[in-house]
Amino acid sequence: MSIKKPKSVDTILLALIVLMVAGGFLIFSSASLGLMARDGASFGSVAFNQFVFGVIGGGMALLIMSNVYYRNWRKYAFYFFIVSLLATLAVFIPGIGMSHSGATRWLDLGIITVQPSEFLKIGFIVYLATWFSGVHNKISNWRYGLLPFVTIVGIVGAVMLVQPDTDTFLIMTFAGLAMFLSAGARWRDMTVIIVGGFILLALIAVFRPYIMDRLTTFLDPNADPLGSGYQIQQSLIAVGSGGVVGRGFGQSIQKFEYLPEPIGDSIFAVYAEEFGFVGAIFLIISFIFLTLRGYKTATEAEDIFGTLLVVGFITIIVAQAFLNMSAMVALAPLSGLPLPFVSHGGTALMSTLASLGIVLNVSKYRSFRKSS
Numbered sequence: 001m002s003i004k005k006p007k008s009v010d011t012i013l014l015a016l017i018v019l020m021v022a023g024g025f026l027i028f029s030s031a032s033l034g035l036m037a038r039d040g041a042s043f044g045s046v047a048f049n050q051f052v053f054g055v056i057g058g059g060m061a062l063l064i065m066s067n068v069y070y071r072n073w074r075k076y077a078f079y080f081f082i083v084s085l086l087a088t089l090a091v092f093i094p095g096i097g098m099s100h101s102g103a104t105r106w107l108d109l110g111i112i113t114v115q116p117s118e119f120l121k122i123g124f125i126v127y128l129a130t131w132f133s134g135v136h137n138k139i140s141n142w143r144y145g146l147l148p149f150v151t152i153v154g155i156v157g158a159v160m161l162v163q164p165d166t167d168t169f170l171i172m173t174f175a176g177l178a179m180f181l182s183a184g185a186r187w188r189d190m191t192v193i194i195v196g197g198f199i200l201l202a203l204i205a206v207f208r209p210y211i212m213d214r215l216t217t218f219l220d221p222n223a224d225p226l227g228s229g230y231q232i233q234q235s236l237i238a239v240g241s242g243g244v245v246g247r248g249f250g251q252s253i254q255k256f257e258y259l260p261e262p263i264g265d266s267i268f269a270v271y272a273e274e275f276g277f278v279g280a281i282f283l284i285i286s287f288i289f290l291t292l293r294g295y296k297t298a299t300e301a302e303d304i305f306g307t308l309l310v311v312g313f314i315t316i317i318v319a320q321a322f323l324n325m326s327a328m329v330a331l332a333p334l335s336g337l338p339l340p341f342v343s344h345g346g347t348a349l350m351s352t353l354a355s356l357g358i359v360l361n362v363s364k365y366r367s368f369r370k371s372s
Contacts, residue, residue: 006069006364006365007364007365007366008364009066009360009361009363009364010293010297010360010363010366012293013290013293013294013297013359013360013363014360016286016289016290016293017062017290017353017356017360019286020286020290020341021055021058021059021341021349021353023283023286023341024340024341024342024349025050025051025054025055026249027267027270027271027342028047028050028263028267028342028343028344029047030249030250030252030255030270030274031252031255031262031263031267031270031271032046032047032050032262032263032344033250033255034252034255034256034257034259034262034263034270046263046344049112049346050344050345050346050349052346053112053346053347053349053350054345054346054348054349054350055349057346057350058346058349058350058352058353058354059353061350061353061354061357062353062354062356062357062360063357064354064357065354065355065356065357065358065360065361066357066358066360066361066364067361068357068358068361069361070305070306070309070358070361070362070365071303071305071306073126073129073130073309073358074130074133074305077123077126077127077129077130078127078130080122080123080126080127081123081124081126081127082123083123084116084119084120084122084123084124085120085123085155085156085159087107087116087119087120088116088117088120088159088160088163089159090107090116091104091105091106091107091116091163092104096108096109098113103163103164103165104163105117105163105165112346113347114347115345115347115348117160117163117165117168118345118347118348118350118351119347119351120156120159120160120172121168121172121316121351121355122313122351122354122355122358124152124156124172124176125175125176125179125309125312125313125316125355126309127152128149128152128176128179128180128308128312129179129305129308129309129312130305131148131152132145132179132180132183132304132308133183133303133304133305133308135148136183136184136304139180139183139184139185139186140184140185140186140189142189145180145183145185145186145189146185146189146192146193149176149180149185149193150193150196152176153172153173153176156169156172157169157173160172161204164208166204166208166211167323167335167336167337168337170201171316171319171320171323171337172316173197174315174316174319175311175312175313175315175316175319176312177190177193177194178311178312178315179308179311179312179315180193182298182307182308182311183304183308213228214228214333214334214335215333216228217229217232217333217334218330218332218333218334221233221236221330230260231259231260231261231266231334232327232328232330232334234254234258234259234260234266234269235254235259235266235269235328235329235330236269236329236330237254237258238252238254238255238258238259238266238269238270238272238273239269239272239273239280239328239329241253241254241273242272242273242274242275242276242277242279242280243276243277244276244277244278245275245276245277245278245279246272246273246274246275246276246278246279247273247274247276248274249274249275250274251274252270252273252274253273254269254270254273255270255273263343263344264336264338264343264344264345265324265327265328265334265335265336265337265338265339265343266328267338267339267342267343267344268280268283268324268325268328268339268342269328271283271342272328280325283325284325287318287321287322290314290317290318291314291318294310294313294314294318294359295310295311295314297310297359297362297363297366298310298311298314298362300363300366300367301362301365301366302365302366302367306362306365309358309359309362310359310362313355313356313358313359314359316355317340317352317355317356320337320338320339320340321339321340323335323337324337324338324339324343325339340352
């Protein structure tokens with residue numbers, strides 16, 4: 001297929017992204033006020049870092065990636081994947097690796113702390129899209145589909161689980177499955193992977209007590225209200241206190257000392273307390289709209305590689321979002337995953353916007369393709 005002259009980006013998708021980034025920073029700013037009641041935390045520095053490295057840095061990443069022809073990623077997919085893997089492993093190097101709450105996931109670069117697994121997400125999706133698009137006519141053959149997929153996911157899993165970062169690994173696997181299915185995988189292979197995944201998850205829960213605690217807390221949130229069930233109890237109090245229209249912007253009570261991680265994985269509870277049921281529904285609809293608009297771009301991509309890129313990036317973002325929000329209302333086990341566009345983490349926001357920049361570039365070449 002010849003290269004077509006690029007069109008303008010999908011302006012509706014771009015406007016939605018801008019709206020979610022702006023709204024997310026406002027929500028984050030309000031939640032950050034809760035840090036003033038906690039020792040060793042500074043609202044000003046946290047908000048400043050989020051704005052500079054997340055909003056500004058992420059905006060630049062979005063702009064740059066949206067102007068890089070997406071097919072060029074195929075040439076460097078393997079190298080990008082390897083570099084992102086090595087960067088993620090670098091968290092174990094003494095002196096630059098940093099641990100927090102029993103996990104080693106960050107690189108301390110002096111002026112900034114980076115979570116390299118956020119860039120591994122991009123490398124993983126780009127490499128999978130490159131592989132699947134190259135063999136999609138033979139994807140039903142286990143040597144070209146099932147075996148390579150399990151191998152790639154296994155390599156990523158070995159790196160992620162040793163940190164440990166089980167939650168991120170799970171959503172990456174879910175996004176990979178969506179790409180595998182979109183590439184034409186047989187349901188037989190999908191079933192093998194899903195069954196194998198449940199067995200692996202059960203084994204992880206046996207050998208990682210904190211995973212088992214999350215599952216038991218999910219099944220009975222009231223079992224240990226001052227221990228493993230404390231976060232979900234406080235989250236439900238925050239969400240319930242919001243009522244229909246919420247307490248108002250900046251008026252959350254739970255973010256002051258009560259709710260763990262008010263700017264992290266608990267930020268949806270703070271948002272629901274301040275904006276109520278109406279605000280929560282609005283945010284959920286925004287993510288649904290992002291999903292639908294993104295998948296529309298996938299169906300209109302000019303080749304299978306573009307389709308798989310968009311499916312991977314959109315799936316990993318929205319899967320993380322809905323898992324986070326579901327956990328805060330006790331519809332899923334607590335995950336520790338941040339809420340995209342909203343939670344603290346300049347690296348996470350930059351990675352999300354870089355991913356969406358690639359999606360926007362694919363949208364420049366949208367068409368009803370006649371061949372792959």
